[in-house]
Amino acid sequence: DAGITQSPRYKITETGRQVTLMCHQTWSHSYMFWYRQDLGHGLRLIYYSAAADITDKGEVPDGYVVSRSKTENFPLTLESATRSQTSVYFCASRDRGEETQYFGPGTRLLVL
């Protein structure tokens, strides 16, 4: 039972590059979420998805793009990385009718 996985776990990139963070869940949960965690701000919602091909903005969506062509995958793309996007990124999922969210292990991203 793999649950929810994220890749890569660690990433170093340069300003201006495109970066894609992957999230995969094996439960076929309807809802998926992307959060970033920063000192002084806690976890903040970037984007969420209620089902395949249905996505919506969260609290801090600027500079990020998401897609969800398959239920189990929810990639997050930084189109042109900036230093302010250095953070730890968490993916989460929740099944329709359930309320507990299940979190992945996180991706630590450093933008130089």
Next chain:
Amino acid sequence: KQEVTQIPAALSVPEGENLVLNCSFTDSAIYNLQWFRQDPGKGLTSLLLIQSSQREQTSGRLNASLDKSSGRSTLYIAASQPGDSATYLCAVSAGGTSYGKLTFGQGTILTVHP
């Protein structure tokens, strides 16, 4: 805009002590409140979920209470152990079209020393 505050930011206690972590939120129109645990370098693990209509939930040595009208929740940990050392986060979920989206507090870093 919902804001969630956790007090204290850090807590260090000797093993065996009972302790209380506090969480407050500004908008009482919540759907539920969840407490999570986060170990260093790891993801979040859900500990307890309290529906807005409930007053408390218990799991083992953990008890969470909710006073929706005053915008407060507490997490009570009985007979603390070194293995309880972690960051504890509370998060509230709004209803309606925001259903399921969580607003988090900044967490309380708990250290239980032998």
